[in-house]
């Protein structure tokens with residue numbers, strides 16, 4: 001399978017919102033949230049495409065880097081492209097990108113009932129460090145109305161041995177902008 005990774009751009013937003021409605025239901029990021037995310041200088045977003053459905057986004061991922069700490073903002077693979085290694089490929093690219101930008105730890109939140117994502121992260125070296133009770137207040141694509149979040153951490157952050165390098169906007173030094181984009185937590 002020959003997958004093409006490229007940076008996400010503003011012209012992808014309409015397709016992303018439609019794809020997220022399938023993947024995340026009520027937790028879909030709105031177009032303005034995507035616009036704000038793609039405009040922030042400390043963000044890195046990529047997507048992956050497959051030759052069999054050229055021109056379509058098969059998956060995407062994004063991170064925020066604030067000095068030594070980075071956060072996974074989102075990661076998802078379209079239903080038709082799941083279980084073929086794209087999630088791992090996107091995560092490897094994300095880890096490589098934040099390592100290149102100086103991050104030494106990478107954090108994320110994942111729904112306590114999302115075992116597929118938890119396994120993806122665990123296999124990449126993430127460990128659960130905390131549980132946030134009732135963190136998610138909507139059902140996502142098909143989950144229960146509220147769910148706990150696992151906080152998972154990768155530390156130290158090392159560039160994966162065969163990790164692809166995906167060009168993206170450069171990230172300047174430490175920022176205090178944080179992750180307070182409304183609805184920006186990943187389900």
Ligand SMILES: CC(C)(COP(=O)(O)OP(=O)(O)OC[C@H]1O[C@@H](n2cnc3c(N)ncnc32)[C@H](O)[C@@H]1OP(=O)(O)O)[C@@H](O)C(=O)NCCC(=O)NCCS
Nearest residue numbers: 075076077082083084085086087088110116117119120187
């Ligand atoms: C989580 C997600 C990104 C995984 O993407 P994917 O391309 O299917 O994952 P991969 O094929 O690269 O699999 C990587 C690892 O993830 C785990 N995994 C993926 N799908 C799984 C499933 N359905 N059940 C259990 N584990 C699964 C496995 O550990 C797998 O490695 P292994 O097969 O060697 O054991 C994808 O299922 C998805 O987009 N889900 C909906 C959105 C979402 O939940 N995003 C994460 C928010 S925190």
